[in-house]
Amino acid sequence: xxxxxxxxxxxxxxxxxxxxxxxxxxxxxxxxxxxxxxxxxxxxxxxxxxxxxxxxxxxxxxxxxxxxxxxxxxxxxxxxxxxxxxxxxxxxxxxxxxxxxxxxxxxxxxxxxxxxxxxxxxxxxxxxxxxxxxxxxxxxxxxxxxxxxxxxxxxxxxxxxxxxxxxxxxxxxxxxxxxxxxxxxxxxxxxxxxxxx
Numbered sequence: 653x654x655x656x657x658x659x660x661x662x663x664x665x666x667x668x669x670x671x672x673x674x675x676x677x678x679x680x681x682x683x684x685x686x687x688x689x690x691x692x693x694x695x696x697x698x699x700x701x702x703x704x705x706x707x708x709x710x711x712x713x714x715x716x717x718x719x720x721x722x723x724x725x726x727x728x729x730x731x732x733x734x735x736x737x738x739x740x741x742x743x744x745x746x747x748x749x750x751x752x753x754x755x756x757x758x759x760x761x762x763x764x765x766x767x768x769x770x771x772x773x774x775x776x777x778x779x780x781x782x783x784x785x786x787x788x789x790x791x792x793x794x795x796x797x798x799x800x801x802x803x804x805x806x807x808x809x810x811x812x813x814x815x816x817x818x819x820x821x822x823x824x825x826x827x828x829x830x831x832x833x834x835x836x837x838x839x840x841x842x843x844x845x846x847x848x849x
Contacts, residue, residue, distance in 0.1 A: 700842060700843035700844045701723075701841070701842040701843055702835070702840070703723075703725065703840045703842060705727065705768065705838050705839070705840060706838035708725060708727045710728075711729045712726070713725065713784055715773060718842050719772075719830075721772050721773070722772070722781065723771075723772060723773065723830070724772075725840070726768070726769040726771075726813070728766070728767050728769060728813060732786070732813045733761060733766055733767070733813075735788070735799035736760055736812060737760075738799075739799060739812055739818075742818055742819060743812065743816045743817065744816075744817045744819045744824065744826075745817065745825070745826055748762055748816070748826060750825055752825055752826045752827070752829065753826070753828070754829065754830075757829045760814070762814040762826070763829070764832070764834060765834070768840075769813070769815065769829075770829060770830065770832050770840065770842065771815040771829055774828075775806070775807075775827075776817065776823045776824070776828070777806075777821075777822045777823040777824075778806065778807070780805075780807070781804075782802040782804040782805075782809070782811065783802065784802060785798070785801060785802060785803050786800045786801075786813070788800050799812065799813070801813050802827070807821075807822045808821060808822070809821040809822055809823035811823075815829065830842055831843060832844065
């Protein structure tokens, strides 16, 4: 057999191996890429979860696991609610136009009741876990004009006390507000709207 035929056969084998390796690599990395994409909230079709907030103090936050993600429930103080009034110029979606909450939560405080906020505690950039920075300004090692909210330490995304994202950060969507309903003054049903769906 001539040397040219051997070299041609090796090249074909090398090309076929490269194509198969590349295809296998893409197939292997696809689930990772999909898991890192921001969610629009349509994947919350899990079993409803009933939560008692009777012992949740004013100004405090509780975390429960729902749909495999941390669910934050915050009982906001009057000062926290007041802080929502003056920051709309600095927010990317101050009127909650993006579908990141049920229709009954499209309001200034992004909640059914002004004092109780319910949000999924994952950053809408890459799903990292933001941390609560409820106190204003330098008390939280934040800028002096900070009114309180959440900071994602991974890439610096910031959200106000209604979960609305600030401009000039990598996150482009407000925190997700799941469908929920109050069964009584202190009992929430997460994963159900007012029709119980």
